[in-house]
Amino acid sequence: MGRTSDAIAEGVSIASAAARLAVRNHILVETIARDAPFDVERFAAFAIETLEALAAEQEQAAELAQRLRKRAWGKHTDPDGTHDYRDRDMSNLRRRRRQYLGVAKALREQAADEDAVNDLVEQSRDAAWGDVEANLQRRLQAEAARPDLEDDYGQMRAARMQALVLVDLPRLAAHRRHVAAARGGAAVDSRPGRS
Structure with missing residues (x-):
């Protein structure tokens, strides 16, 4: 599985991409579908909620890994399926738990960092604008015969x-x-x- 720090960095990268996508979609819906003005503070609040929700998901995954580890302790028979863990899986489940908690901690730190949240909103706004621009380009090419x-x-x-x-x-x-x-x-x- 590699080093725990590498796995945490990858998890944070994936979660950050998911947060950008969620904020970008929220910006598109609010500004285009609902004709609301772009308000950094309002979208920053949504970005914080999104990061907190992603952190909570990681914490739930850590709790699940802990429960699975407790169930796996002392079992030495062959597993019945993919998620039927045994004693030999204990270190792997322990590592996963640490990774989930590391990602959750990093996401909560990002949610508490005003600059990081503003960067997330700006990146999401740029992505939303990119979508709008690409859509306009396609429409103009198709309609400007x-x-x-x-x-x-x-x-x-x-x-x-x-x-x-x-x-x-x-x-x-x-x-x-x-x-x-x-x-x-x-x-x-x-x-x-x-x-």
């Missing part, structure tokens, strides 16, 4: 116009109705010549 760059522009134009009429305009109209209803006003018909 130019006749001089595409051999089949004429054939695909009809399909794009049909998609505009059948998908995009109804979606826009539904969005405008939703916004108007949320404001308490009458829905506005977005079709040409209608109001």
